Amino acid sequence: MQHEITHAIPLLDERGNLTEPGWARRLLPVYDRARVKGGPTGCREWDDYLVMGPGFALALTIADHFYLGLDSISLLDFREGWQMTRCPRRPFPMGRTGLPETSERGNAAVSGRGYGILFHNDGLNRTLTAHMDAFREGAALDAHIVLRDEPEESMVLSVPFDRPG
Incomplete structure (x- = not known):
């Protein structure tokens, strides 16, 4: 039991x-x-969202594990029964991704070859914007979602990770 x-x-x-x-x-x-503590390998930061609608889900992640940046766009189509995830990697971001210390304020943004993800928080709304070239079957994915009402509950995890060495 957790x-x-x-x-x-x-x-x-x-x-x-x-x-x-x-x-x-x-x-x-x-x-x-x-x-x-623990130098560059001592910290793993990420900001992610899961937005669900009738028959679909979109998951967006910006992660900075200091030695590796992992950005992710996933789209799930429950009606047609498929899912697609693209997860570009950024070598050695070393905390330069600029993730805010809290999701209550601040913005997060990344971009690379053929993709970009932006989480904009103006204090009232969160705007999630994502683009990826050739996401599925050669077609690009573009998403622009405005979140106006924060849910009463969200999932906040506080889990230990083993540190190397």
Whole structure:
């Protein structure tokens, strides 16, 4: 059974360890990048969204694992029974992706050969924009989604990863 975090806490202690591994229904663990220890391999940051509608789902991810950037666009068509994921990689972003410390404010953006993903947060709405050339069967994918009402619950994970060495 996984542990539910039910109150606001710092995500990391002064030594860079998780204060309370588990999950939360809201953004209760407070992330402070200055508390990350362990050099470039000590931090994995990402921002991702899953948007579902009748018969489909779109998942967008911007990730900076310091030694590797993993950006992802996935489209699932439940009616026709197919899914497609494209996951371009960026070598050694080393934290330069510029992800905000909280999803409550700030923007995230990446681009590379034939693709771009932007998460824009103006304080009222979140706008998710994505483009990828030759996404499926040679056709490009373009998405522009405005999220106006934040759900009462979201999934916040606070999970330890083994550090190398």
